Amino acid sequence: MIPYTFNYHRAANLAEAQALFASASEAKFLAGGQTLIPAMKQRLSAPSDLIDIGQLQELSFINERGGTIVIGAGTRHGDVVASACVGNRIPGLAGLAGEIGDPAVRNMGTLGGSLATSDPAADYPAAVLALSAHIVTTKRTIAADDYFLGLFQTALEEGEIITEVSFPLPRRAGYAKFRNPASHYAIVGVFVAQTNAGVRVAVTGAGPCVFRVAEMEEALGRNFDPDSVAGISVTAEDLSSDLHASAEFRAHLVTVMARRAVAAATAR
Amino acid sequence: MPLVSVTVNGERKSANVEDRTLLVYLLRETLGLTGTHIGCDTSQCGACVVHLNGRAVKSCSIFARQADGANVTTIEGLAPDGTLHPVQAAFREHHALQCGFCTPGMIMSAIDIIRRGKANDRDTIRHELGGNFCRCTGYQNIVDAIEAAAKEMPA
Numbered sequence: 001m002i003p004y005t006f007n008y009h010r011a012a013n014l015a016e017a018q019a020l021f022a023s024a025s026e027a028k029f030l031a032g033g034q035t036l037i038p039a040m041k042q043r044l045s046a047p048s049d050l051i052d053i054g055q056l057q058e059l060s061f062i063n064e065r066g067g068t069i070v071i072g073a074g075t076r077h078g079d080v081v082a083s084a085c086v087g088n089r090i091p092g093l094a095g096l097a098g099e100i101g102d103p104a105v106r107n108m109g110t111l112g113g114s115l116a117t118s119d120p121a122a123d124y125p126a127a128v129l130a131l132s133a134h135i136v137t138t139k140r141t142i143a144a145d146d147y148f149l150g151l152f153q154t155a156l157e158e159g160e161i162i163t164e165v166s167f168p169l170p171r172r173a174g175y176a177k178f179r180n181p182a183s184h185y186a187i188v189g190v191f192v193a194q195t196n197a198g199v200r201v202a203v204t205g206a207g208p209c210v211f212r213v214a215e216m217e218e219a220l221g222r223n224f225d226p227d228s229v230a231g232i233s234v235t236a237e238d239l240s241s242d243l244h245a246s247a248e249f250r251a252h253l254v255t256v257m258a259r260r261a262v263a264a265a266t267a268r
Numbered sequence: 269m270p271l272v273s274v275t276v277n278g279e280r281k282s283a284n285v286e287d288r289t290l291l292v293y294l295l296r297e298t299l300g301l302t303g304t305h306i307g308c309d310t311s312q313c314g315a316c317v318v319h320l321n322g323r324a325v326k327s328c329s330i331f332a333r334q335a336d337g338a339n340v341t342t343i344e345g346l347a348p349d350g351t352l353h354p355v356q357a358a359f360r361e362h363h364a365l366q367c368g369f370c371t372p373g374m375i376m377s378a379i380d381i382i383r384r385g386k387a388n389d390r391d392t393i394r395h396e397l398g399g400n401f402c403r404c405t406g407y408q409n410i411v412d413a414i415e416a417a418a419k420e421m422p423a
Contacts, residue, residue, distance in 0.1 A: 001309050002288060002290075003288045004288070005286070005287070005288055006287055006288060007287055008270075008287035008331060008333045010333070030331075030334075033329065033330065033331070033334070034311065034329060037311075037329045037330070038310055038329060040288075041290075041309070041310075042310075050287075050331075052333075052334060054334065055334075078323070082384075101399065102314070102398045102399025102400075103324055103377065103380060103381070103398075103399060104314065104317050104325050104326045104377065104380075104399050105329075105399060107320075107323040107324055107380075108326075108329070108330065182312050183312055184398060184399075
């Protein structure tokens, strides 16, 4: 499959990337390309220009700063998986990264690319929302609660580039997903985080956009145990139906994956 | 058309490509390295796996221009003509191929798995092979071969 024609530009730095973006008519930024390029091959996406920011070393780093883990937007999933820092401090996040796609996809795909695309079945949005992360861009800092707006819709403005994501350290966190066996995208993925500010539960894959489940958060706040969410289900009304799973099945999976995510968090 | 220069299997190669040319087409059609296969073409099956700067990637989901200046290793570059890389030898020894279509991608992924130290137990090998499909379903012997090769190769 061959994409429509476009003009490729490799940016030497963020300033050049923004200038190149501004001078093109229908540009997109290219990071790892593991969602964008398949979409372009299927001709579902047809940018006039691709601005390649995938090789900017300034965007690729992992470090710990004052109670947070900060991950550069250009950091590959494989580097998050291999990071001792993430593995020790937020093992649930390292575990999630290790479940994205497959090793070859993880060697290209980036954290920033996943969040900028905000595919409804992507894994990272669940961790970012549940961990109450902050998304730092070339213009500002956006709280996770204000970032995800809808199907492929985020708070990012035209030409705005994610530079890093700051994850506050949780007390405990875990992720469980029921994956599509071919693509490994989440049919339903649930990330649960217990923090000093309370418990947060974020669901990806089930609906058009990642969302929180307040009733589960309250129950887990009282007792952080898998059984606390066993009797709580979400309505299928707003969930997605496709050839992989009906909305009703997805609703069922939200409860099952939430239980498993809490079990994973408490097992560590 | 723009010029890209890629070091492929140790040799510097330059070619004019369209911006939309995928790395797998540069390898197969321009450079004649047809050992790298196109299977699903949707980045799921892994028949197109090559090493980009030493890491396994799916060459059907990367533009050739992204690889400009990079080192690429394909199945052809693993061992000199007439000899086999230890993973290739293990695949032969363990009958780890039936039709053989998935084999180049399987071997390139297997080397990446072994290098990352993820070939120590069968469950991990199977999980790590999640992005490589064998439609003959000959996974049993593929896992056998990788497990055996890992013992021959330093991680």
